[in-house]
Amino acid sequence: MKSIIKPVLVSILLFFTSVSFATEKLTLIKNANIFDGESKKLQMGMDVLVENNLIKKIGADLVAENAQVIDAQGKFLMPGLIDAHWHTTYAYTPASVLMMNTGDMSEVAIRSMKGAHETLMRGFTTVRDPGGNPFSIKKLIDSGEYPGHRILPSGPFMSQTSGHADFHNVFTENPRNTNSELSYWEKNMMAMIADGVPEVRKRTREILKYGASQIKITTGGGVSSQYDPLDVSEYSVDEIKAVVEEAKNFNTYVISHVMTDAGIRTSVEAGVMSIEHGFFASDSTLKLMKKKGAWLSPQAMFEEDMNWSSPVSARKYKQVTDAVNTLYKRARDIGVNVAFGTDQLLDASKAKQQSTLLVRMGTWFSNYEVLKMVTSDNARLLELSGPRHPYQEGPLGKIVEGAYADLLIIDGNPMEKLDVLGDPENKFKVIMKDGVIYKNTL
Incomplete structure (x- = not known):
């Protein structure tokens, strides 16, 4: 009897494991200049791996099988506003x-x-x-x-x-x-x-x-x-x-x-x-x-x-x-x-x-102060809601591992010219919220 149960249990475990892996949605953003919502210093030419709705990893030369790849082409990547x-x-x-x-x-x-x-x-x-x-x-x-x-x-x-x-x-x-x-x-x-x-x-x-x-x-x-x-x-x-x-x-x-x-x-x-x-x-x-x-x-x-x-x-x-x-x-x-x-x-x-x-x-x-205000500062204000905050899986307003994948790829550097934020129709090339891409014109 034990010889029958063991392979059955292994088969069930493998089935659910394969389902789990199959349902993971991966998006890999390559070659982006990252404003993380907090630091004045941009992270140049970096990659961001998004798994489902959260940022999984940030680094150089990241590789992920079965991921949708977005080449940011050296453009400005920042948290959602x-x-x-x-x-x-x-x-x-x-x-x-x-x-x-x-x-x-x-x-x-x-x-x-x-x-x-x-x-x-x-x-x-x-x-x-x-x-x-x-x-x-x-x-x-x-x-x-x-x-x-x-x-x-x-x-x-x-x-x-x-x-x-x-x-x-x-x-x-x-x-x-x-x-x-x-x-x-x-x-x-x-x-x-x-x-x-x-x-x-x-x-x-x-x-x-x-x-x-x-x-x-x-x-x-x-x-x-x-x-x-x-x-x-x-x-x-x-x-x-x-x-x-x-x-x-x-x-x-x-x-x-x-x-x-x-x-x-x-x-x-x-x-x-x-x-x-x-x-x-x-x-x-x-x-x-x-x-x-x-x-x-x-x-x-x-x-x-x-x-x-x-x-x-x-x-x-x-x-x-x-x-x-x-x-x-x-x-x-x-x-x-x-x-x-x-x-x-x-x-x-x-x-x-x-x-x-x-x-x-x-x-x-300053441009930096505005960018920080509309991202991580505002997110810090929202955290006053404590457990009544409806989005508890990770932080908002930041590009860090574990944060919500609310991301913008912008043609132009608002740290240098803030007015690019005033033309989202033309300057915002990618809009992602909760890991879902709502706009991609790259």
């Missing part, structure tokens, strides 16, 4: 659909899927989504059913009544009582209104239940919202601390939309770790952020970018753009953690400015 403030469901949907209570969420989803693909083709392989309902889109992308970028979702962003997420009509839906219906945005998991410590705790728990990687609140006024001026502060210290505590219970962190110095300081003192926008931060508040290890995520917006039809929003936008230049300079000098994010909203034709804003960062930072 990361946008730390990209609304998957807002960027490609016009205000006439998204901001009204009559919009069709099916249309929002279709536009968003198309936008996720286009964003990937600009070389952005990962985004942190700071508000909206991209959960089903993320699911389809992660399963490989549809091409698009990775998403670290915040889920519906949360504000107080009359805050940045309150889109109730001031004439027909105000005042609200505790038994009133949820707004259109709330029903569709795009935003949430919560007032008082018990309610913000409950809403935070609900958002985490959706699968949020981090929690987004608003502690100050915004450009797109109609009822909260830029100078206001929103949420009490106790309310903010309650949200932070609930996020910590889930081993993740809180980000906040806020522009005023007072709102930023209150948020950081309460434990918020990422300030979105933060345009009016004082030097003393920036120093506090540095001390706490908090991140600043502004946007490189200039006045000529303005596309707001609302006079109220247009006036607010002008105030913001006036503050951008000095903010970046001061943040860099003080040494705050600065993230790259774009926050393109409500206009598919403007979404491609994502690449323009990246190049514009060269106004305040």
